[in-house]
Amino acid sequence: MPKVEHENIDNLNAVLTVTLEKSDYEPKFKTELNKYRKQANMKGFRKGKTPTSVLKKMYGKGVLADVINEMLQKELYDYLTDNDIKILGQPLPSADQEPQDFDLKTLQDYVFKFDLGLAPDFEVQGADENTTFEKMVVEPGEEMIDEDLQAARKRAGERKAVEDNIQDNDMVKLEVAELDSDAPKTDGITSEFSLLIGQNTNEELKEALTEKKQGDKLKIDILNVEEGRDEDYARKYYLNLSEEDAEKAFNNEFEATIAEVTRIAPAEMDQEFFDQTFGEGEVTSEAEARDKIREQIKSFYNSQAEALMSRDIQEKLLELNPMEFPEAFLKRWMQTNNEEVDEETIAKEYDNFEKNLQWSLIRNKLVEQFEIEVNNDDIVEAARRRIRQYFGGQSMPGMEQIVDSTAQRILQDQKQVEQLYEEVLTDRTFEVLIEKVNVEEKPVSLEEFEAAVETAQAANAPAAAEEEE
Numbered sequence: 001m002p003k004v005e006h007e008n009i010d011n012l013n014a015v016l017t018v019t020l021e022k023s024d025y026e027p028k029f030k031t032e033l034n035k036y037r038k039q040a041n042m043k044g045f046r047k048g049k050t051p052t053s054v055l056k057k058m059y060g061k062g063v064l065a066d067v068i069n070e071m072l073q074k075e076l077y078d079y080l081t082d083n084d085i086k087i088l089g090q091p092l093p094s095a096d097q098e099p100q101d102f103d104l105k106t107l108q109d110y111v112f113k114f115d116l117g118l119a120p121d122f123e124v125q126g127a128d129e130n131t132t133f134e135k136m137v138v139e140p141g142e143e144m145i146d147e148d149l150q151a152a153r154k155r156a157g158e159r160k161a162v163e164d165n166i167q168d169n170d171m172v173k174l175e176v177a178e179l180d181s182d183a184p185k186t187d188g189i190t191s192e193f194s195l196l197i198g199q200n201t202n203e204e205l206k207e208a209l210t211e212k213k214q215g216d217k218l219k220i221d222i223l224n225v226e227e228g229r230d231e232d233y234a235r236k237y238y239l240n241l242s243e244e245d246a247e248k249a250f251n252n253e254f255e256a257t258i259a260e261v262t263r264i265a266p267a268e269m270d271q272e273f274f275d276q277t278f279g280e281g282e283v284t285s286e287a288e289a290r291d292k293i294r295e296q297i298k299s300f301y302n303s304q305a306e307a308l309m310s311r312d313i314q315e316k317l318l319e320l321n322p323m324e325f326p327e328a329f330l331k332r333w334m335q336t337n338n339e340e341v342d343e344e345t346i347a348k349e350y351d352n353f354e355k356n357l358q359w360s361l362i363r364n365k366l367v368e369q370f371e372i373e374v375n376n377d378d379i380v381e382a383a384r385r386r387i388r389q390y391f392g393g394q395s396m397p398g399m400e401q402i403v404d405s406t407a408q409r410i411l412q413d414q415k416q417v418e419q420l421y422e423e424v425l426t427d428r429t430f431e432v433l434i435e436k437v438n439v440e441e442k443p444v445s446l447e448e449f450e451a452a453v454e455t456a457q458a459a460n461a462p463a464a465a466e467e468e469e
């Protein structure tokens with residue numbers, strides 16, 4: 001029977017020595033070699049009758065290596081499991097491990113030594129009502145509710161022609177004619193196109209248009225209508241030139257006539273608007289609409305506030321649960337798993353790696369302590385939620401069918417399933433933590449809240465950049 005010896009170097013490092021004697025592996029080796037004999041169909045021998053000496057010569061070393069490795073891994077992990085030894089990363093062959101030469105002429109005993117990085121033994125501190133955290137609370141003002149209600153009315157509104165001066169978000173139809181010394185060019189290019197007045201509109205043109213209305217004329221540079229548009233775009237979308245006219249030259253200066261100006265007229269606050277915006281029968285009056293918007297705003301900021309508090313909880317638990325790690329072992333393990341990464345990069349990334357490892361151990365301890373579970377339905381819903389976020393979290397007709405089909409494709413990718421599992425497990429852990437710790441609500445203005453969010457995002461930016469590298 002294989003023999004395993006355990007030696008603690010210190011409280012962070014240990015060595016496991018596994019001895020496989022000839023009598024441990026030889027029967028399995030012969031069995032596996034015999035399987036090759038039954039399958040082998042070699043020239044000069046009847047099927048299943050190939051001599052053992054020939055099989056050993058051709059397949060012996062590979063078969064023996066597989067048998068030894070399989071037994072070695074089983075003994076190694078059975079020992080760790082049976083003795084409840086918590087390790088970091090994976091066992092690594094010891095630096096003084098002699099290379100093994102699988103000599104088939106004389107089967108021998110094999111000795112393998114593995115270095116272990118030991119996980120610290122601890123109980124999580126700070127995950128109870130004795131630890132207090134602040135949760136910011138944003139109370140929506142009437143002005144904020146007014147803005148959201150007006151925005152909803154505009155989304156549900158219709159564009160109508162207007163005759164007053166042009167404003168932001170107006171749609172302007174321009175009829176343009178190429179100029180030659182301030183006069184329409186003979187046989188010059190004429191065209192028409194519509195332009196949405198907004199942040200992409202060239203600033204000089206936008207300023208000029210806001211002093212105009214339907215029927216007015218002005219000079220424009222056709223290559224400077226919108227920011228980020230090149231000549232090819234101008235040819236195709238402003239001048240409506242075909243591919244055959246790709247080489248056609250033109251002057252940049254055009255006279256533009258404002259043929260039409262349309263503006264979104266906000267929807268009336270009737271039942272049709274309420275049903276379209278909030279769901280059929282959910283709201284029947286302006287007062288109820290305002291209450292619903294207030295709930296939506298509070299829910300939105302509450303989610304962000306809980307995310308900020310979760311970050312504070314994580315930082316506090318890291319502070320209250322300091323740990324020692326086998327640094328040399330972990331750097332070796334990082335190098336083994338990232339052979340293309342040099343020692344300088346590993347040294348640079350190590351502190352962040354150690355912090356992530358510390359949090360992972362704390363989280364896993366909490367999962368065990370609070371018996372947190374994640375099932376398949378949780379992962380499916382997380383996939384659906386991820387897809388909805390691609391659409392800005394808004395519900396649109398027929399969207400759920402797209403969400404379901406796209407989510408099913410995501411769930412075919414095992415790597416993405418594992419990512420979703422980790423996300424759900426972490427979210428569930430924070431949900432439980434928020435219930436366990438003492439939470440004090442702190443009313444803040446929207447400006448204070450947005451400043452806190454900005455600060456948190458700035459603090460996370462360097463870590464995100466490092467991960468991307």
